[in-house]
Amino acid sequence: MRSRHPRLTRAAILAALGVVLGATFLAYLRPDFIFDVANRIVLCF
Amino acid sequence: MFHSERAPDFKTVLLASGLVLTLAMGVRHGLGFWLQPISQAHGWTRETFSLAIALQNLMWGVFGPFAGMAADRYGTARVIVIGALLYMGGLLWMALVDQPTLFAVGSGVLIGAALSCTAFGAISGIVGRSAPPEKRSLAFGISSAAGSFGQFVMMPVEQQLISVTGWQQAFYWLSALVVLVMVPMAFRLREPKLVHSGKHEQSIWEATREAFAYRPFQFLIAGYFVCGFQVVFIGAHLPSYLKDKGLMDPNIAVAALALIGLFNIFGSYYAGKLGGFLPKRYLLSTIYFSRTIAISLFLLAPLSSWSVYIFSAAMGLLWLSTVPLTNGIIAGIFGLKHLSMLSGFVFLSHQVGSFLGVWLGGYLFTREGSYNTVWMITIGLGLFATVMNLPVNEKAIRRAPLAAS
Numbered sequence: 106m107r108s109r110h111p112r113l114t115r116a117a118i119l120a121a122l123g124v125v126l127g128a129t130f131l132a133y134l135r136p137d138f139i140f141d142v143a144n145r146i147v148l149c150f
Numbered sequence: 151m152f153h154s155e156r157a158p159d160f161k162t163v164l165l166a167s168g169l170v171l172t173l174a175m176g177v178r179h180g181l182g183f184w185l186q187p188i189s190q191a192h193g194w195t196r197e198t199f200s201l202a203i204a205l206q207n208l209m210w211g212v213f214g215p216f217a218g219m220a221a222d223r224y225g226t227a228r229v230i231v232i233g234a235l236l237y238m239g240g241l242l243w244m245a246l247v248d249q250p251t252l253f254a255v256g257s258g259v260l261i262g263a264a265l266s267c268t269a270f271g272a273i274s275g276i277v278g279r280s281a282p283p284e285k286r287s288l289a290f291g292i293s294s295a296a297g298s299f300g301q302f303v304m305m306p307v308e309q310q311l312i313s314v315t316g317w318q319q320a321f322y323w324l325s326a327l328v329v330l331v332m333v334p335m336a337f338r339l340r341e342p343k344l345v346h347s348g349k350h351e352q353s354i355w356e357a358t359r360e361a362f363a364y365r366p367f368q369f370l371i372a373g374y375f376v377c378g379f380q381v382v383f384i385g386a387h388l389p390s391y392l393k394d395k396g397l398m399d400p401n402i403a404v405a406a407l408a409l410i411g412l413f414n415i416f417g418s419y420y421a422g423k424l425g426g427f428l429p430k431r432y433l434l435s436t437i438y439f440s441r442t443i444a445i446s447l448f449l450l451a452p453l454s455s456w457s458v459y460i461f462s463a464a465m466g467l468l469w470l471s472t473v474p475l476t477n478g479i480i481a482g483i484f485g486l487k488h489l490s491m492l493s494g495f496v497f498l499s500h501q502v503g504s505f506l507g508v509w510l511g512g513y514l515f516t517r518e519g520s521y522n523t524v525w526m527i528t529i530g531l532g533l534f535a536t537v538m539n540l541p542v543n544e545k546a547i548r549r550a551p552l553a554a555s
Contacts, residue, residue: 125303126412132306133408134401141309142389142407143400144186 153225154340163280164289166338167273168296170230173331174268175297176304177237177324178206178261183309184244187317192248202244202254204505207382209262210269211501214494217266218275219354221490226276227336233267234332236260238325245321268332270297270473271497275490276339278481284426286481290474291422298418298470302411352549357488360549361495366483366542370476371499373434376535377472378503380441380528384465385410387511391521395453402455406462413466421471422478430475430482431542437475438539441468442532449525482544 132138158166185199192198221229240260247253266272273293281289311320352360361367389403397403424433448461480492507528514524 126415129303129306130408130412132310133404133411135306137313138306138309139400139404141183141186142404 153343155342157341158276158280158339160280160282160285160289162338163276164292166335167226167277167293169335170268170332171270171273171293171297172300172303173328174233174237174265174300176300177241177308177328178265179301180305180308181206181244181261183305183312184317184321187312188244191317192250192253194250198250198254202257204508205254205258206262206265207501207504209259210265211262211498211504213263213266214271214497214501215491216494217263217272218488218490218492218494221267221272221275222488223354225339225341226272226490227340229267229272230336230339231333233264233272234329234336236264236267237328237332240264241321241325241328245318245325266494270294270477271494272490274477274481274493275486276341278477278486278489279341287422287425287430287474287478289422290477291419291425294418294422294470294473295415297473298411298414302408302415305407305411352487354488354491357484357491358495360547361484361488361492364483364547366479366544367492367496369538369542370479371496372538373438373535374472374476374496374500375503376438376531376538378500378505379507379531380445380503381469381507382504383507383511383524383528386508387515387521387524388462390515392453392458394521397453397455397458399455402458405455406458409459409462410466410469413463414469417467417469417471418474422474425475425478429544430479431539431544434472434475434479434539434542435536437468437471438532438535441465442529442536444468445525445529445532479542479544483547485546 181203185196188194189196189199217229217233220232237260240257243256243260244253247256270293274290277289277293278286308320308324311323315323385407388406389400392403392406421433421437444461444464448457451457476496477489477493480496481489484492510527511521511524515521
C-alpha cells in the first residue's frame with residue numbers, strides 16, 4: 106500500500122525515530138541506569 | 151509451510167529482517183545487566199557469567215557458517231524460526247539453571263547458535279536477494295542500522311525490565327518477546343522453493359574452496375578480525391581505562407556508551423549508502439584508517455570528559471559501518487547463492503578478533519598495570535586493516551564454465 110503523501114510519511118517516520126532516539130539517549134543518563142552500568146564488568150559488545 | 155508462491159518484496163524484507171535484527175542484536179547487548187543479580191542469587195563469582203558471555207560470542211562465530219549454509223539452502227525463514235526458538239531456550243536456560251558449568255555452557259551454546267541464525271550473517275542472504283543490485287549496499291546499511299538501533303534501544307529497556315519485574319521474570323518476558331516478534335517476521339520472509347535449473351550449480355564445498363583460495367576474501371577475513379578486536383576491546387575496556395586514568399565519574403563512561411550506540415546507527419546506515427556509489431574497499435580502508443587516527447588522537451590529547459565524548463561519537467560512526475561494506479563486497483564478488491555462508495565465515499574471524507580483544511585487554515592490563523600495549527596493538531592492527539582492504543578486487547569472480555552434471 107503506497108502512501109498518498111510520501112513526503113509527509115517520511116517526515117513523520119523521521120520525527121518518530123528522532124523522538125525514540127532522543128528518549129533512549131536520556132534513558133542512558135538516568136541515575137539508576139548509570140548505577141547499573143557502573144556495576145557491570147562485562148559489556149556485551 | 152516455509153515456502154511461499156512468490157518472493158517477498160524489498161520493503162517487506164527490510165522491515166521484517168530489520169525487526170529480527172533489532173531484537174537479536176539488542177537482547178544480547180543488554181545481557182550484561184544480569185551479571186550482578188544472577189551472580190548474587192546463585193552465590194557465584196563473576197567468572198561464571200563472564201564465561202557464558204565469552205562462549206556466546208565464540209559460538210556465534212562458530213555456528214555462523216553453518217547457519218548461513220542452512221539459510222542459503224533451506225531459506226532464511228526456517229533458520230530464523232529455529233533461531234528464535236533457540237534464543238527463547240537460551241534465555242529460559244539463563245533464568246532457570248543454577249549449576250555454574252551448565253549455565254555457562256548451555257546459555258553460551260544456545261544463545262550463540264541463536265544469534266548465528268538471527269543476526270547479520272543469516273539475514274544477509276535474503277536482504278541481498280531482495281534488493282535491486284543498485285540498492286544492495288543501501289539495503290545492507292539499513293539492516294546494519296537496524297541491528298545498531300537494537301543495541302542502542304534495548305539496553306535501557308532491559309535494565310528497566312529487570313528493575314520492574316526482577317531478573318528471572320525479565321528473562322521470561324524477553325523470551326516471549328523474541329518468539330512473538332521473530333516467528334511472525336520469519337513468515338514474512340518466506341521465499342519460493344528453489345527450482346534446480348538442471349545446470350551444474352556450485353556446491354557448498356566448491357563455494358567454500360573458491361572463496362578461501364581467493365586473495366580478496368582472505369583480505370576481508372583479515373580486516374574483519376581487526377574490526378572485532380578493536381570494537382570489543384574498546385567496548386569492554388573503555389570504562390576501566392577511564393577509571394584507571396582518573397576519570398572516576400561513571401556518568402562519563404555511560405554517556406560514552408550512549409554516544410557510541412547512537413552514532414553507530416548513523417555510521418552503519420551511511421556506510422551502506424556510500425557503498426552504493428563509491429568503491430567499498432576504499433570506504434573500508436578509510437574506516438580503519440579513521441579509527442586509527444581517532445584512537446591515536448584520543449591517546450595523545452589531554453584526557454577530559456569532552457575528549458571522551460568526541461572519541462565515542464567518532465568511534466560510534468565507525469563502529470558497525472564495516473558490516474554493510476564487507477557483506478556488499480562478498481555479494482559483489484561471489485554472488486548471492488552462498489552469501490549467508492560466506493558472510494558467516496568472515497564473521498567467524500570477527501568473533502575470534504572480538505574474543506582476543508576482550509581477553510588480551512584484560513590479560514595485558516593485569517600483567518603490565520596499564521592498557522598502553524594493547525592500545526598500541528589496536529593502532530597497529532588498524533593500520534594493517536587499512537592496507538589489507540586497499541587491494542580487494544570487488545569485481546565478480548570469473549568462473550570457468552561448469553560442465554553439466
